[in-house]
Amino acid sequence: MSYRLYVRPLPPFADPEQNPEAQLYCWVLLDAGGDAQAHGSADPRETIEQTLAQNALDKVLLTGLVPGDEATFCVADIPAKQSRFIQQALPYAVEEQIAQDIETVHLALGPHTSEGYLVAAIDNAVMQKWHSLFSGWNQVRLEAIYPDASLLPAPESGWMMCLDGDFVMMQSQRGEWLRMQVDNLPLFVMTMATPSSEEVVAEVPIQLYGLKAELDHQQTLIDQLSAASGRMSVHQKPLEFSVLEFLAWAHHQHLCQPVNLCQGQFSVKISGSNPFKPWKPLIAVASLWFVIQLGLDIGMGMYHKQQAEDLRAEAMAIYRQAFPSDRRTHAGNVRRVIEGQLRVAGSQGLDADFITLMKFTGDQYSRLPGSGAVTFNSINYSRNRGELVVDIRADSYDRLSRLRNGLANEGLQAQIGSVVNESNGARGRLTVSGG
Structure with a gap:
């Protein structure tokens, strides 16, 4: 069964090189059906690895979530x-949407939409920090790193929000x-509530998720959002589980189109995921057997070749004794020559001269x-x-028949x-000729 581990570091963020054991994580483990099998709210990396080891889970797919404000959303109209031309044109397509030198930014290409390609831009040094934080874990294999907000279910219209x-x-x-501070949300909503000169005034639906305790705590703010403008329609939806489990569920159900930051120089090199790795011992034995069998076949082939050459030499020696004056016949055509000679001899029969016929007749x-009872x-x-x-x-007559x-x-x-x-007795005329 395939398991997927979603891990989200909690602030304050520790230095992955100097003090990685001090970092705490919120995490959830999903099985192939999307059900949560284990979770934690503030555990170190060692605790997560021990949980996987105790349950005999190996090569679990790791999905790391980083703060959504660490990566900038861009759209590239290319x-x-x-793929090669898209990657070449990508920096120029998003350069004006990024407020820093494009050469210091890591660009990750996402899915293509009606507006263009979705792109995530993140500082190279920051991405290096996150990549180091999620790399080298036991029992797991890093598959992807996403901005956490990009795993929210994509709404059909308006905005999807989660406290x-x-x-x-x-x-x-x-x-x-x-991703922003909750205190800045009213100002952002006011910006959304102000229509442009070309926009038709319409209601903007907002689906607001959060734990019931947080929704109750932020109720004053929510009321301000609803009263800020007649265009905002806020629908509160309490969560029955943690925010991370909500994001993991949305990703497992393919309700979002996040951009994987593990691309280019930060791409995941799956060195230990070779599907043939468990078969390596068997492949090695089969290869050794093949080499040995090939050697035996070559050896037997050379032996039989030498035997054939010896037989051809022996046949030619016998032929030379019978036909010492024939210099045109060799081992390659001796069989054909002999068969031809036999066909000629068979078609010609015996040499039917008087001496030969008399010799055979007298012998019989x-x-x-x-024989004294037979007279010529x-x-x-x-x-x-x-x-x-x-x-x-x-x-x-029987003696005549025996002679014939x-x-x-x-x-x-x-x-x-x-x-x-x-x-x-009997008398008759015996006629003898060549065969």
Whole structure:
């Protein structure tokens, strides 16, 4: 579950470098649903950190609130849309709205409205002090720093005000925030009650929030506001919880458009929020396994490559023994050459000359059982046809068939024709040619 911690330093403000432990804070811890889980009204930083640690909360998002009068509200009318050009033009767009040297001011860019970009301007040294005050906390990660008045709910018209002790926070319908002494509020209201020459006189609604005790305490002032002019319409709304909880609730409900001061040189560097950090040990083991596996694959590849080269060398040695005069064949094409030679040899068959045919015929004749029962009456050879014709006689046709089959098994073509069966055997004509 995601938790968000809203912290607001209380006056007097301590020096964050010299005496940070003396600073007291008002704080509230919200869960993901926006419900307050813990809070404090005047606690040191150590107490807040211990509360988070006791509840086993880690990496809680920290939102720091600074006095609204520390940052000046500005509007920048910049036609550019690209972020780089907007940042370049920002100082020139708000320079006339700031009463100090623009180079000593930290500018934070906010959301874009119909009037232009909302901008918060704060002195560089002051911003450095606040940034140091909220940095380096245990159990939390700084996410944003806002002017407190900018977290008030934005009204649809008129002004939103909230009593805060001796001060009053205000926000207008265009997003402008202010923070001033309560005693100066009647004068400010008188200024709002005076319409310009071009303005149509209309009622200005004011929603005034505050704890019931503060509203009762400031009732005389409130009555003065209502009677100051017929244009002011003040509606009192008591708070059932602290001012800080009211601001945190408005921010969680997205009822405001505050400007985060943590930009530029004060931007939050999320060094420990890498989502892969919990997986680093597993990633390291997987990387080591990958390196080892890659090494094994490379080693086996080199081994098999060497084996293949040895086999190719052995095959070429055998080929050279059979074909010593062939110098064009190499390991890359020896298989193709041999397959071609076998195809040629298969298509040509045996060399069908007279000596070869006689050699095979005589060999098969000698292998016949009882070869004396087979006699050759005449032998004829035709060179044109490549055929050997033998007029043969045997005591049975079976011997003639065995002789023919033996020649066929040697790859020759052998046929027996003109067979005549007689009382003492069979005779026929054996024709033998190349396969």
